[in-house]
Amino acid sequence: LQQLLWKDPHAPPVVFHWFPVIGSTITYGMDPYKFFFANKAKYGDVFTFVLLGRKMTVCLDTKGNNFILNGKLKDVNAEEIYSPLCTPVFGKDVVYDCPNSKLMEQKKFVKFGLTNEALRSYVTLITAEVENFVKSHQAFKGQKGTFNVPKVMAELTIYTASRSLQGEEVRNMFDSSFAELYHDLDMGFSPINFMLSWAPLPHNRARDNAREAMIKLYSSIVEKRRSGQVKKESHDMIWHLMDCKYKDGTPVPNHEIAGIMIALLMAGQHSSSSTIAWILLRLASKPHIIEELLEEQKSVLGEDLPPLTYDDLQKLPLHAHVVRETLRLHAPIHSIMRKVKQPLVVDGTNYVIPPSHTLMSSPGVSAQMPEHFANPSVWDPHRWDAGSLNFEAAEDDEKIDYGWGVVSKGTNSPYLPFGAGRHRCIGEQFAYTQLQTILVAFVREFRLRNIGGEEGVVGTDYSSLFSRPLAPAFVEWERRNKEN
Numbered sequence: 001l002q003q004l005l006w007k008d009p010h011a012p013p014v015v016f017h018w019f020p021v022i023g024s025t026i027t028y029g030m031d032p033y034k035f036f037f038a039n040k041a042k043y044g045d046v047f048t049f050v051l052l053g054r055k056m057t058v059c060l061d062t063k064g065n066n067f068i069l070n071g072k073l074k075d076v077n078a079e080e081i082y083s084p085l086c087t088p089v090f091g092k093d094v095v096y097d098c099p100n101s102k103l104m105e106q107k108k109f110v111k112f113g114l115t116n117e118a119l120r121s122y123v124t125l126i127t128a129e130v131e132n133f134v135k136s137h138q139a140f141k142g143q144k145g146t147f148n149v150p151k152v153m154a155e156l157t158i159y160t161a162s163r164s165l166q167g168e169e170v171r172n173m174f175d176s177s178f179a180e181l182y183h184d185l186d187m188g189f190s191p192i193n194f195m196l197s198w199a200p201l202p203h204n205r206a207r208d209n210a211r212e213a214m215i216k217l218y219s220s221i222v223e224k225r226r227s228g229q230v231k232k233e234s235h236d237m238i239w240h241l242m243d244c245k246y247k248d249g250t251p252v253p254n255h256e257i258a259g260i261m262i263a264l265l266m267a268g269q270h271s272s273s274s275t276i277a278w279i280l281l282r283l284a285s286k287p288h289i290i291e292e293l294l295e296e297q298k299s300v301l302g303e304d305l306p307p308l309t310y311d312d313l314q315k316l317p318l319h320a321h322v323v324r325e326t327l328r329l330h331a332p333i334h335s336i337m338r339k340v341k342q343p344l345v346v347d348g349t350n351y352v353i354p355p356s357h358t359l360m361s362s363p364g365v366s367a368q369m370p371e372h373f374a375n376p377s378v379w380d381p382h383r384w385d386a387g388s389l390n391f392e393a394a395e396d397d398e399k400i401d402y403g404w405g406v407v408s409k410g411t412n413s414p415y416l417p418f419g420a421g422r423h424r425c426i427g428e429q430f431a432y433t434q435l436q437t438i439l440v441a442f443v444r445e446f447r448l449r450n451i452g453g454e455e456g457v458v459g460t461d462y463s464s465l466f467s468r469p470l471a472p473a474f475v476e477w478e479r480r481n482k483e484n
């Protein structure tokens with residue numbers, strides 16, 4: 001009755017629920033995609049649901065993606081939503097704890113630091129980390145065995161991302177003090193912190209202590225480097241940020257370098273470790289694709305499989321398609337949120353969304369719609385083979401310059417795992433470089449298959465902010481090279 005009495009002719013339909021504050025929290029939280037698709041069928045592409053007392057308005061499909069992700073600054077706002085959660089993790093004056101114009105400058109610093117030269121050097125560093133890992137990690141003792149993919153991949157990507165992007169000092173600290181600090185800081189992203197990030201709970205105290213300790217560690221790395229004790233021999237992001245200046249001429253202070261590095265560590269780690277875990281799990285369910293990948297490497301790079309270079313990656317389309325197809329079905333970010341700043345008419349509808357609502361976009365929905373992808377639930381990297389699909393921005397698609405890059409509005413693309421608009425990901429190239437490099441090394445080293453050769457893959461764990469495979473998820477591995 002309450003829901004009927006509230007009815008405003010311009011309000012989107014409200015998802016039916018029995019309890020006022022809880023609303024749809026449980027059904028959404030258990031499986032957001034199931035929830036989105038079920039309500040899309042019932043109510044259409046625009047509907048409102050109650051999440052922990054907040055009114056969330058979901059706008060789906062390409063029009064919905066575009067409406068939210070390309071929303072104007074005066075209409076929609078990200079930092080009001082993300083700051084309570086992120087600022088206690090990243091620290092002051094970075095990302096969402098500053099005006100959007102400053103975030104745009106910080107994104108520009110990072111984007112400009114990810115040069116081809118830097119990425120080229122990362123391929124070598126990442127390959128060395130993976131080779132060392134598959135030789136020495138206890139999960140890979142002997143000629144064959146099983147390993148818990150999500151857990152082992154989370155460990156590996158910490159090493160690969162820290163060695164390349166974060167630099168040698170941080171990488172070496174991950175063998176000792178840093179790992180624990182990282183863990184404590186990560187607890188700051190527990191889902192209950194969406195409501196209670198301010199609360200003096202034990203995990204929040206641990207988070208705050210870890211943040212302070214990490215800022216000190218990064219600052220000491222910067223100071224040591226500035227004093228000339230460390231030679232500049234690598235292309236890591238700390239060196240790059242030390243040379244950056246804001247438009248008004250001020251250099252980036254140490255605590256901001258630290259904050260940006262923490263933000264990159266967090267943004268990169270969860271998304272990349274979940275994606276590489278899905279890649280290996282999907283491959284284990286279709287082992288013939290692993291052999292196709294090895295064939296691709298041999299035919300393009302040579303039978304003797306020489307050390308991988310950055311330029312080689314551009315010549316291995318099936319490897320790229322494996323990443324692309326995995327991100328279509330398993331984009332690690334399933335919901336993107338914005339606060340409504342003033343009453344907004346949803347493009348092409350009569351709905352008006354009031355400022356009391358939060359907008360929610362889920363590009364993963366359009367990526368799984370049969371209108372855009374034939375047999376959408378089938379994981380098939382070959383669907384991306386030359387000419388069969390092309391969602392690259394059309395020449396005449398509208399472009400916007402955000403300072404950190406000229407971005408196509410991506411208005412019509414149903415495939416946006418890296419988002420769109422001013423908050424779009426700047427880590428895409430790094431992510432592809434890292435994921436493909438790990439993939440190349442794994443294909444060279446191992447055959448993988450599901451235990452007992454079964455088909456199918458595990459379900460998704462949506463209980464944290466970034467979705468990931470339900471753990472444990474073991475697969476069988478066998479080394480190709482018997483001499484190892």
Ligand code: HEM
Nearest residue numbers: 264267268271275333336417418419423424425426427431
């Ligand atoms: C933003 C996805 C890897 C850094 C985003 C957004 C998405 C995304 C969907 C938009 C969020 C929003 O609009 O609210 C991914 C995926 C990744 C990945 C799927 C890997 C498979 C990375 C990596 C880094 C990174 C490796 C760092 C090196 C960032 C940053 C932003 C961002 C700085 C901007 C946040 C903002 O402007 O508000 N990412 N990301 N990401 N990502 Fe990534």
